[in-house]
Amino acid sequence: MGKKPGSSSRTIGWPRLRRPAGSPPPAPMPPIGGSSSPPNNNNSMIVGGGGGGVGKGKKKTGGPKLWMRFDRSGRSELVECDKSAIVRRAAIPARDLRILGPVFSHSSSILAREKAMVVNLEFIKAIVTAEEVLLLEPLRQEVLPFVDQLRQQLPHKSPFQGAGHMDEQDNETHVSTGRQWLPVPEATEGLQYDLPFEFQVLEIALEVVCTYLDSSVADLERTAYPVLDELARNVSTKNLEHVRTLKSNLTRLLARVQKVRDEIEHLLDDNEDMADLYLTRKWIQNQQSEALLGAAASNSIATTSPHLRRLSSARSGSLVTSNFQGENDVEDLEMLLEAYFMQLDGTRNKILSVREYIDDTEDYVNIQLDNQRNELIQLQLTLTIASFAIAAETLIAGLFGMNIPCTLYKMNGIFGFFVGGSSAGCVLLFLLVLGYARWKKLLGS
Known part of the structure; x- marks a missing residue:
C-alpha cells in the first residue's frame, strides 16, 4: 500500500539503554586483529624530520653582497644588501x-628601466638612477679606477650647472614640489647645459672600459710582434705554442671589444631606447607633473619673489610635455655614444691588424715549410736517380758473378778496364x- 502524503515513516529498533549517573564510561573496543598496542604518536615527529630534510636539500639563496653607493655630490658609502633590498x-x-x-x-649590456639603468x-656592474649609483664589487682591482674617477669627477659636475644663480635673474620661473624648486625649461635657455647625472656615470664607465681595452690591446701588440718575428726566423714547437696562446688571447679580446661595440651600436640604432635612458628627464617630468597636479588641486601656484611672474596655463602645460629640449631629443646621448663607438672601432681595427699580421706570418711560415718540403722532394728524386744508376752497375756485377764460363775470364788485366767502364x-x-x-723541371734550376 502506498504511504499517504504528509505521513512520516517510523523506524522500529532496539530501545536505548540509559547509563546510570556516576558509572564509569565503557572501555574502548579493541581493534580488529587483537592488537591492543597504543597508537604511535611519533608520526608528527617523523614528518617534521622529513620536512627538515627537504628543507636542507633546497638550494641556498645568495647572501648579501657588497655594494658602493654614490650620490650626485660624489659622497660614497659601502653597504651590504641582498637582492630584495636592491630590487626595492x-x-x-x-x-x-x-x-x-x-x-x-x-x-x-645597457638596459633602460622606468627609474634606473642597468x-x-x-x-x-652598476645600477644607475637619477639620484645615485649602486656599484657591485667595488673593491676589485679592475673596478678601482672607475671608483676613483667617480670620486674625482662627480663633485665637479652638476646636471644643472649655474642653477645657483637662477634666483638672481628676473626672467626665471620655478615650480615648487613641496621639497625643492625645479627650473622651468624656458628659464634654462642660455645657461650652460651639462650632461645629466646618469650620462655622466655612463661616460665615466665607457671611458674606463675603453681605456682598459686599449691598454690590453697595447700589451697584446707588444707581446705579439716579437713572438711572430721569432717564429718567422725559427719554426719550432716552442714558438708555435707561443703563437697558439697569442691567437687565443686575441680571439677573446676581440670578442670582448665586439660585445661592447655591438651594444653601443644597438643603442645608436634605436632612438626609443636612447630616450628611455634619460632618467633625469623622466624624474623632472614626474616631479613637475606632481607639482602641477597639487597646484591644480589647491589652486595655489605662486612665485618665490616679486620678480618672478606667474605661470600661464600654456606654459604650465608645456612643463609636462617637454623637458629642456623635448622628450624625443637624444642628441647629447647620441654624440656621447658615437664618440666611444668610434674609439672602440679603432681598438677593434688594431686587433684586426694584429690578426692580419698573424695570418701573414702563418702564410710566410707555410711558404717556408713548403719550400723545405720541395727541397726534400728534390733531394729524394736525386737520390732515386743515383740509386737507379748504381743498380745498373750492380746488375752487371751480378751477371758476371754466376760462374758461367766466359772468354773474358781468360783475358789478363781486363778486370780493371771492365770495372772502370761499367x-x-x-x-x-x-x-x-x-x-x-x-729539362722537365722536376728539379730546381
Whole structure:
C-alpha cells in the first residue's frame, strides 16, 4: 500500500539503554586483529624530520653582497644588501640582477628601466638612477679606477650647472614640489647645459672600459710582434705554442671589444631606447607633473619673489610635455655614444691588424715549410736517380758473378778496364736521367 502524503515513516529498533549517573564510561573496543598496542604518536615527529630534510636539500639563496653607493655630490658609502633590498631601492625587476651575476661576467649590456639603468660593461656592474649609483664589487682591482674617477669627477659636475644663480635673474620661473624648486625649461635657455647625472656615470664607465681595452690591446701588440718575428726566423714547437696562446688571447679580446661595440651600436640604432635612458628627464617630468597636479588641486601656484611672474596655463602645460629640449631629443646621448663607438672601432681595427699580421706570418711560415718540403722532394728524386744508376752497375756485377764460363775470364788485366767502364757508364746514365729531370723541371734550376 502506498504511504499517504504528509505521513512520516517510523523506524522500529532496539530501545536505548540509559547509563546510570556516576558509572564509569565503557572501555574502548579493541581493534580488529587483537592488537591492543597504543597508537604511535611519533608520526608528527617523523614528518617534521622529513620536512627538515627537504628543507636542507633546497638550494641556498645568495647572501648579501657588497655594494658602493654614490650620490650626485660624489659622497660614497659601502653597504651590504641582498637582492630584495636592491630590487626595492632601484625599482628594477629581479631578473635584471642576473645580468650582473657571474654567469654574464664578460657580457656587455645597457638596459633602460622606468627609474634606473642597468649597466654591465666588462667588469663594471652598476645600477644607475637619477639620484645615485649602486656599484657591485667595488673593491676589485679592475673596478678601482672607475671608483676613483667617480670620486674625482662627480663633485665637479652638476646636471644643472649655474642653477645657483637662477634666483638672481628676473626672467626665471620655478615650480615648487613641496621639497625643492625645479627650473622651468624656458628659464634654462642660455645657461650652460651639462650632461645629466646618469650620462655622466655612463661616460665615466665607457671611458674606463675603453681605456682598459686599449691598454690590453697595447700589451697584446707588444707581446705579439716579437713572438711572430721569432717564429718567422725559427719554426719550432716552442714558438708555435707561443703563437697558439697569442691567437687565443686575441680571439677573446676581440670578442670582448665586439660585445661592447655591438651594444653601443644597438643603442645608436634605436632612438626609443636612447630616450628611455634619460632618467633625469623622466624624474623632472614626474616631479613637475606632481607639482602641477597639487597646484591644480589647491589652486595655489605662486612665485618665490616679486620678480618672478606667474605661470600661464600654456606654459604650465608645456612643463609636462617637454623637458629642456623635448622628450624625443637624444642628441647629447647620441654624440656621447658615437664618440666611444668610434674609439672602440679603432681598438677593434688594431686587433684586426694584429690578426692580419698573424695570418701573414702563418702564410710566410707555410711558404717556408713548403719550400723545405720541395727541397726534400728534390733531394729524394736525386737520390732515386743515383740509386737507379748504381743498380745498373750492380746488375752487371751480378751477371758476371754466376760462374758461367766466359772468354773474358781468360783475358789478363781486363778486370780493371771492365770495372772502370761499367762505373763510367753508370755515371753517364745518372747524368742523363738527371738532365732529363731538370729539362722537365722536376728539379730546381
